[in-house]
Amino acid sequence: MSVCTGLDISQLKHEIIAPTLQAIALDGPAAVNLVTGIALAESRAAYLRQFNGPALGLWQMEPATHDDCWTNFLNSTAQSVLRGRIEGLLSPEPRLTQLVSNLRYACAMARVRLFRAPAPLPVATDAAALSAYHKQFYNSVLGAANAGSNRVLFQAAIDAT
Template identity: 40%
Template sequence: MPIDATQLRTLVVQPVLAALDLPSSNVAENLIMGTAAHESHLGDYIKQVGGGPALGIFQMEPATLHDCYENFLDYRSDLKAKVDGFLAPQPAQADGTPDKDAQLATNLAYAAALCRIRYYRAPAAMPSDPNDVNGLAAYWKQYYNTPQGAGTVEQFVADYNTYLGS
């Protein structure tokens, strides 16, 4: 059963975006919500169907999470501290530090923050209209799913409309 979209938006996505304080928050909010709607149907599953490595409602792969840190956040200590502020003590690794990979599946706020970072790193500006679902879908395809990914713009738009309303 999916997560209630209004609750996800108001209790998770909006507070995370406010805490990160990055530009284009209205567009980012709809893009993140659309990503959750498409990637997991708002939480119908939290592990990639078919045995792939993607985790959480945004279906981020651990390799993508590590890339966000190694090639971006590790060079931006203030932003990294904001993102890491969403980490929970559990699940943890053997050394007691938070298990970031596992928290993609278990921690909605942390996963939303990483989803926003993924989009923030994209080389092109986000669409200017937060209500242009086709523009959001095209941006998702290019910078989140990637041109080689199996997802389509049409699927994103259909899932956005189904789970979030048109």
């Protein structure tokens, strides 16, 4: 089944996501497929701002989530190395603005959000598990994502070569 998206899924996966996750040392097949699938599930890899909501970027991260990642995780002494890697992706403009304008930064922040989840990443090739993980640890119970119907998007992420 073909998935209609804004960006070419293979290019997004291999030109943005995989190198970004490698640069912040939070890569691996499961992470790459999960972050790719999240871009598809959250914005169809097309929309940079949520309609009728505050979420920003392809990964549709809300400002409060972004700020929490910095305040309660990246700014801790224990995360100084990861913080330095993330800061290396930044341009001079405000960080929050870069969720829209800087694909590598937005991708890295999505991975930081997932890195904070209490459960290990699912198997890289299990679309249903990746979709369920997205719903539980990225989108939330209150979010609009549907793990069952989004499975096809995570399969497209897995299949993107």
